[in-house]
Amino acid sequence: MGQLDQSTLWHSNNRRHARIIWGFWFITVLLTVYCWQVMNEETMWVFVYDAPEQGADLLSRMFPPNWLYINQLYEALWDTLNIATLGTLLGVILAFPVAFLAARNTTPSTKFVRPVALFIIAASRSINSLIWALLLVSILGPGILAGIIAIGLRSIGFVAKLLYESIEETNGTSVEAIESTGASRFQVINYAIIPQILPAFLSIAIFRWDINIRESTILGLVGAGGIGLFLSSSLNTLAWPQVTLIILVILATVVVSEYFSAKVRSLLI
Amino acid sequence: MRTWQRPHYLVPNKRWRLALWVMFIAYLVVGIGSVEVNWMRAYEGLDRGAKFLAGFLQPDFTSRAKDIYAGILESLTMTVTSTVVGILLSLPFGVGAARNISPKPVYLFCRSFIALSRSMQEIIVAIFLVALFGFGAFAGFLTLTYATIGFLGKLLAEEIEGIDRKQLEAISATGASWLQRVHMAIWPQVMPRMIGLSFYRFDINFRESAVIGIVGAGGIGATLNTAIDRYEYDSAGAILLIIIVIVMACEYLSGWIRKWVS
Amino acid sequence: MLKLEHLKKRYKTGPWVLKDISFEVPEGEIVGLIGPSGAGKSTLIRCINRLIEPSEGNIYLADACLSKLSTSQMRTQRRKIGMIFQEYALVERLSVMENVLSGRLGYLPFWRSFLRKFPSNDIDNAFEYLDRVGLIDHANKRADELSGGQRQRVGIARALAQDPRLLLVDEPTASLDPKTSRQIMRLIQSICRENGLPAIINIHDVPLAQQFVDRIIGLQGGEVVFDGKPDELTEDVLTRIYGDEDWHPEPQDDADELEQVEVA
Numbered sequence: 021m022g023q024l025d026q027s028t029l030w031h032s033n034n035r036r037h038a039r040i041i042w043g044f045w046f047i048t049v050l051l052t053v054y055c056w057q058v059m060n061e062e063t064m065w066v067f068v069y070d071a072p073e074q075g076a077d078l079l080s081r082m083f084p085p086n087w088l089y090i091n092q093l094y095e096a097l098w099d100t101l102n103i104a105t106l107g108t109l110l111g112v113i114l115a116f117p118v119a120f121l122a123a124r125n126t127t128p129s130t131k132f133v134r135p136v137a138l139f140i141i142a143a144s145r146s147i148n149s150l151i152w153a154l155l156l157v158s159i160l161g162p163g164i165l166a167g168i169i170a171i172g173l174r175s176i177g178f179v180a181k182l183l184y185e186s187i188e189e190t191n192g193t194s195v196e197a198i199e200s201t202g203a204s205r206f207q208v209i210n211y212a213i214i215p216q217i218l219p220a221f222l223s224i225a226i227f228r229w230d231i232n233i234r235e236s237t238i239l240g241l242v243g244a245g246g247i248g249l250f251l252s253s254s255l256n257t258l259a260w261p262q263v264t265l266i267i268l269v270i271l272a273t274v275v276v277s278e279y280f281s282a283k284v285r286s287l288l289i
Numbered sequence: 290m291r292t293w294q295r296p297h298y299l300v301p302n303k304r305w306r307l308a309l310w311v312m313f314i315a316y317l318v319v320g321i322g323s324v325e326v327n328w329m330r331a332y333e334g335l336d337r338g339a340k341f342l343a344g345f346l347q348p349d350f351t352s353r354a355k356d357i358y359a360g361i362l363e364s365l366t367m368t369v370t371s372t373v374v375g376i377l378l379s380l381p382f383g384v385g386a387a388r389n390i391s392p393k394p395v396y397l398f399c400r401s402f403i404a405l406s407r408s409m410q411e412i413i414v415a416i417f418l419v420a421l422f423g424f425g426a427f428a429g430f431l432t433l434t435y436a437t438i439g440f441l442g443k444l445l446a447e448e449i450e451g452i453d454r455k456q457l458e459a460i461s462a463t464g465a466s467w468l469q470r471v472h473m474a475i476w477p478q479v480m481p482r483m484i485g486l487s488f489y490r491f492d493i494n495f496r497e498s499a500v501i502g503i504v505g506a507g508g509i510g511a512t513l514n515t516a517i518d519r520y521e522y523d524s525a526g527a528i529l530l531i532i533i534v535i536v537m538a539c540e541y542l543s544g545w546i547r548k549w550v551s
Numbered sequence: 552m553l554k555l556e557h558l559k560k561r562y563k564t565g566p567w568v569l570k571d572i573s574f575e576v577p578e579g580e581i582v583g584l585i586g587p588s589g590a591g592k593s594t595l596i597r598c599i600n601r602l603i604e605p606s607e608g609n610i611y612l613a614d615a616c617l618s619k620l621s622t623s624q625m626r627t628q629r630r631k632i633g634m635i636f637q638e639y640a641l642v643e644r645l646s647v648m649e650n651v652l653s654g655r656l657g658y659l660p661f662w663r664s665f666l667r668k669f670p671s672n673d674i675d676n677a678f679e680y681l682d683r684v685g686l687i688d689h690a691n692k693r694a695d696e697l698s699g700g701q702r703q704r705v706g707i708a709r710a711l712a713q714d715p716r717l718l719l720v721d722e723p724t725a726s727l728d729p730k731t732s733r734q735i736m737r738l739i740q741s742i743c744r745e746n747g748l749p750a751i752i753n754i755h756d757v758p759l760a761q762q763f764v765d766r767i768i769g770l771q772g773g774e775v776v777f778d779g780k781p782d783e784l785t786e787d788v789l790t791r792i793y794g795d796e797d798w799h800p801e802p803q804d805d806a807d808e809l810e811q812v813e814v815a
Contacts (some may be wrong), residue, residue: 055366067423146536161330199609202630272664
């Protein structure tokens with residue numbers, strides 16, 4: 021009897037499952053079609069049909085790249101490196117306390133402090149560094165400083181989120197052991213938690229630095245310094261051979277920083 | 290009386306440690322020194338900074354409600370369509386870029402396409418696509434689709450390359466065709482993770498859709514750009530809050546769905 | 552020396568884990584706490600130094616009422632209570648010496664501990680304790696380079712560094728082989744004897760407990776069901792603590808089986 025019941029149960033469960041999945045697909049298709057229509061209400065299809073021609077024209081203007089232009093880019097590259105590095109430093113320094121306030125096992129209060137810390141993390145993560153830069157350029161004026169702060173603000177959420185997750189994963193009995201010696205809250209953090217999270221922390225910081233190099237190359241589009249400024253001005257003057265070179269330089273920078281960060285992180289582990 | 294010094298495990302050599310510190314500090318000095326700051330301008334900015342904070346705490350949803358609504362709608366529709374189309378296209382590219390099941394020429398083509406897509410920031414792609422397809426959401430849709438293919442294609446390829454060989458062999462032994470092999474042996478193994486990653490990408494696409502509007506590719510970014518340009522920080526605050534809420538909702542939802550799937 | 556009065560504990564609205572526990576431990580006495588898993592042994596031991604907050608009842612150490620102290624007052628009391636853990640609970644990425652010196656944290660201001668500027672007296676003592684547990688050559692190794700038995704010795708040295716008035720020991724041998732288990736128990740016993748230290752040792756290996764402790768308290772379902780000398784531990788009593796089982800063929804190392812019987 022029990023077996024019979026179970027098999028009918030299994031069938032009905034299975035059928036319900038299938039129905040949910042079909043419903044899900046149905047809704048997805050419907051939603052996509054609807055979104056497609058809403059999105060393209062204002063699309064000028066003439067321009068779209070025209071695109072291959074435009075593309076061919078653009079490509080012919082972009083090549084060959086203006087190699088000599090590189091001489092004007094060195095300083096901008098240095099600025100880009102500084103924006104990424106100093107911004108990462110700023111972000112990491114700010115993220116450190118936020119992570120401890122957000123982690124369940126170190127926060128002073130789960131009811132009040134933790135939600136605030138989590139909101140800071142969510143806000144920083146949801147907003148792209150380019151938007152932060154847009155805002156900061158409007159507040160502080162154009163320049164590297166706005167870029168550094170934008171990168172810093174964006175990094176807080178990323179670093180703090182990964183860091184607080186690794187704080188929550190620390191070995192609880194080691195923490196208990198240090199607490200049982202009569203250590204204060206900060207001593208517990210210093211002796212029991214930091215040694216456990218230090219490798220993860222360094223690895224996260226370098227990982228973020230790598231992402232920041234990539235992001236800081238474009239901040240100049242909104243005036244926040246670095247090589248993006250040159251991209252922006254070349255685009256505005258329709259100097260396509262310069263644009264090509266800048267994009268090649270950006271790609272090279274990204275590849276080099278990715279290689280470098282992967283190397284350092286593999287050394288740490 | 291015995292002395293004891295804390296051993297250093299990361300860089301055990303004292304000289305190296307010192308050298309690293311010196312290099313670090315030297316960089317800081319030079320790096321910070323090369324940051325040119327217009328302090329007068331920054332000082333004037335404090336006022337605007339305070340205004341922005343006030344705007345963020347007391348956002349104004351109403352006076353630009355129509356623009357905000359249109360922008361958010363455009364962002365959301367762009368996100369939905371580009372994620373769906375991106376997922377569909379990333380399947381062939383992902384399968385093609387998996388070394389263990391694809392012929393060499395296909396593998397090389399798919400890999401380089403993915404590498405190209407991943408190394409270009411969305412915003413640069415958007416600039417070009419706007420130049421080709423004109424201003425508006427269609428260019429944004431293409432940008433996000435292109436980026437989604439690179440993102441999901443790479444992860445799918447890695448996932449397929451890491452699958453259990455035995456199951457693949459077992460299915461091949463039954464005389465299954467290539468398509469049957471992919472369907473029976475590979476798809477069940479990679480599907481749960483791909484569903485999770487797709488929702489994650491949805492989340493990223495929404496965030497990016499707020500950015501590419503700055504260069505004219507549609508979405509809430511354009512509205513935000515205007516608001517900031519006009520120093521309407523309370524409207525900008527409202528837009529940012531909406532973005533944050535939607536991203537948090539997406540994250541919550543995708544976490545919930547991922548739990549449901551597994 | 553240590554006195555528990557009507558100690559009770561429940562987690563949130565769950566069932567009572569400890570129901571009205573009272574006993575006294577005089578100076579220098581080693582008490583073995585036995586009982587099936589889930590009897591509340593770990594909870595009881597953690598209630599004493601308030602790693603877990605007791606729900607009701609009082610705990611006295613010398614003349615301080617531990618259960619009534621504020622958090623900061625409790626910290627100064629915790630310095631006097633050494634604790635040894637089941638999984639050693641060392642900080643694995645710190646050196647052996649730092650692990651031992653962490654026993655002094657309750658006596659130091661934050662900045663000194665942060666800079667690892669321990670008083671030379673503490674350092675001398677720490678070396679002495681390391682010597683006592685036989686690890687003097689391992690002072691600068693990282694804790695995760697040591698074997699299980701060695702790690703537990705570091706745990707003991709850390710507890711000693713606190714210059715404790717009381718030792719709380721939570722399943723010290725649970726992850727060790729029988730020989731190392733005996734060595735560790737012998738070490739704990741002789742240290743208690745040398746310093747006249749009272750200790751409460753949470754242990755599930757009954758013969759091992761009988762061999763090394765002065766008094767056994769049996770815990771069952773959060774209540775004390777036996778309190779007496781190790782040789783008074785008869786089959787009857789074991790049945791009362793653990794439930795029915797044929798105790799004759801060498802009951803040792805059967806802990807897992809016992810638990811299953813208990814669950815069934």
